[in-house]
Amino acid sequence: CKCNVFPARIINWQFEEGNVCRYYHVIGRRQIDFHFPKSVVNRFEKPRNLAAPVTSQNSERRKPTVMESSPPSPAVEPVNFGRSLIVPSVQELAKECNEKLPPRYERPQIEPLVVSGDLDWTVPVIDLQKLASGDESSMDSDSELGNLHSACKDWGFFQVVNHGVSITLLEELRVEVENLFQLPYEEKKRKQLWQQPDNHEGFGQLFVVSEEQKLDWNDMFYITTLPSHIRQNELFDKMRKLALKILSHMSRALGMDVNEMEDLFTNGVQSIRMNYYPPCPEPNKTIGFTPHSDADALTILYQLNETEGLQIRKDGKWVPIKPLSNAFVVNVGDIMEVYHCAFPVSNSVCANDTVC
Template sequence: MSCLQDWPEPVVRVQSLSESGISAIPDRYIKPPSERPSIKSDHHQLGAGEGGVNIPLIDLGSLLDNLDDKTTLNRIWEACRDWGFFQIVNHGVSPDLMHRTQELWRDFFHLPLEMKQVYSNSPKTYEGYGSRLGVEKGAFLDWGDYFFLHYLPPELCDQNKWPAFPESCREVTQEYGIQLVRLCKVLMKILSVNLGLQEQYLQNTFGGEDIGACMRVNFYPKCPQPDLTLGLSSHSDPGGMTILLADDRVPGLQVRRGDDWVTVKPVPHAFIVNIGDQIQVLSNAEYKSVEHRVIANPVQERLSFAFFYNPKSDLLIQPAKELVTSDRPALYPPMTFDEYRIYIRTKGPRGKSQVESLKSPSPC
């Protein structure tokens, strides 16, 4: 990542823009017309999410100790192939811990700006307090701030770079990470078994116990012109698997469904799970990493926590040999996660252009 220098322009905090009382957003945040959210469509999908169209909701409880529940396994299999997203309840993570994590980080983003600026990040690692992705000068920006922190491997996890205030933030975030890693290991077993592979296949391919994990706390301030911008542009996640703790009071995540965008209605105390590009590659596209984005809200701020469970950065990731046949050849070349993620860290979120560009051409 040493090729990435500092930000090409002075960093502006979106929260500060929002709190200044502006009635129109700066031009840098106005998306091209083709990328803007459709208010009519979004309103319809929000209503549908209350009882109609929504990502699958799955009770994970029966699979926490063993993988004998074929009905639930099959529901996850279908969700991974069809949606690339699903919500889970009864997942084994403490609801009280989830709530405390949310409240502490909300308090962080409402600290005075000078206290947050101590943790300002750079594109060299993205670790810390940030307000943009990508280093292209003059790029369109998203309406959101964030805090990015490393969790695994241990040598990358420097808690001194995590917020010292609120006072218990580091301790609670550490416990949250412990419980999320435990949950991810269960999900990796499920995903492996559903592919017809050994339980530990995906975990071992990621590096066994020597994997990567990091978290991005997203803060989306109120926006006076939500029809012109996005909280986070359309993208598929470059890593392995993402566990999202969403704000169940303020929907904002949208998942691409064909030519439409479905606004996810989060269930209280649930996690949203989505397949990342690395697992799409390993599954030889049996599982889909699907485009998603975040819409802005004119009246309420929104907070979410994306926990990324990734391969060890220097391991080659390629389609599992058990899933490669003469009828279905390997769709992707071997590549390390370090090589792969340089794309989004340089260019910012760009739909599924990275993983699709790697596909081998179909034989004539």
């Protein structure tokens, strides 16, 4: 289960030489612009027709979203955050394909993952309780702030413990997500939980732009949780507060004005994506989640069971992540990376065939 966080006031984007995407933000009365450098994995490619959907170097999985900072009034039609072609249910395919993987899910073009054998390579763990321990100049706070800076700079990933989200709420999330995916296919359709041609919220997959495109071996349920007029829920509010808390500490680690960071993200966009990976007849021929980098500012991941499979790339090798109990895995996204050049990393994430 992953929570994606985007900043507010993405007012415009344009393409410059080299097909590099440039964003424009406004904080107060000051315009801030930045662009994706060549070192970033997930650059947006210039479309032949600027009115056409934007594709990406990253297996056509990305496109920028243009939005206004102020939430629309209730009278405005619901916000549409994109569309994706309707795809089959992998859960249903898994019931039928006992021995042979459907051709559309075969991924021969993906290079074998070089997994690091270095036992010392473990994703950093950040204790939010230490960061919030009263006096910002305390030894615990200063030490943990340095750990956070190193985690963002050297890894682009870290696990968060003592985050303040109750175990009871996380257990409720686990039960509800499992129940949601176990609904019969016909009931999902009857309740209109499947994606529609004009909106990618619901069951399906994201960024599917052609019938020939290779697909991941997973089912997804995607919903946009902010702006708040779309949907309100205790979990979504907790995740919003957690994201702002992490971003606030990151701004301290960078020597930024905390108020500036809060202003950038307070009215931003947040989405929740739930992934389910059914058993796979030929796991060596496919992948649960295409290697990618996240185009948001921050991604917060929560694993609902003990199945391993999540890996991140560091120095050209893939490092398995073993999530700590009740911890979140946090990914510094592309927007945060290019907004703060102090984090010059270009890490990717994937779910390898062990999840199948």
